[in-house]
Amino acid sequence: MSDAAGDRATPAAGGVLWRQDADQVLVAVVHRPRYEDWTLPKGKLHPGEHPLIAATREVQEETGAQVEVGRRLSSAEYRFGADAVKRVSYWAMRYRGGEHVAGDEVDQLRWATVAEATQQLSYPVDRGVLADFARLPSATRTLLLLRHARAGKRSQFCGDDRLRPLDKAGRRQAREAVPVLAAFNPRRVLAADRVRCEQSLQPLADHLGLRVLSVPALSDEAYADDPDAGLAEVRHLSQQPGTTVICSQGETIPALLEQLGAPPGGPYPARKGSLWALSVAERGVIAADYYPQLSG
Known part of the structure; x- marks a missing residue:
């Protein structure tokens, strides 16, 4: 498919919804009566919507599931209609609860092994996304590394730089980051002992009912002095x-x-307000996804 077609693609998002059943992983496939097909849950983005938020919304709407987002999967691009193109971004999503209710868009949901789902899915592009899901362990831990939001210029702040707060734009970034960060279902919220780092996570902590805990070893100065x-x-x-x-x-x-050996091997950008989502298995970091911004 040409780059020009890709540039005109309609953005959509979805997920591979999975759960552990004894010693095997089951994934959800859905049936759409309008098309008489079996597919992965997905749908188009709302205007200004972040793709990850669209993915969680569409999965919940089509399956009834509450989810915990994991690693980003391969995207799928395909033609629909006469000459339209759709590009779908996918994430692995662990099932946390909820029940499917049959509707006009999706009337059936089936839990199946990866092998069974591969046979059931109607489209090669969906089978490719499922294969990407299956190539790495699903039961991982997630480590989110957030760079603090905008805090003005150091040269324009009088006083101890540790106390430099977020500026107006940074406070907005911190608020807008909450839905994306919350989609990963954080259990712990920590910040380097800098006011701007603590303030970048305070809206999330308030949303989750958690405290922002201090980790002094992870400020730039402390890490440079003692990286170990x-x-x-x-x-x-x-x-x-x-x-x-x-x-x-x-x-x-x-x-x-x-130092963690995160793929793809660097260099690793870290613009203000950006996020690295690391998937951690027994052998270490197996995936690293960069989100340059956390708003739509």
């Missing part, structure tokens, strides 16, 4: 069950990614 201590802290947090989110700074985050 900072790395040990992150390795410990990455072994905890569920999702941990840490807010740090622009020199520490790329250094951590390098």
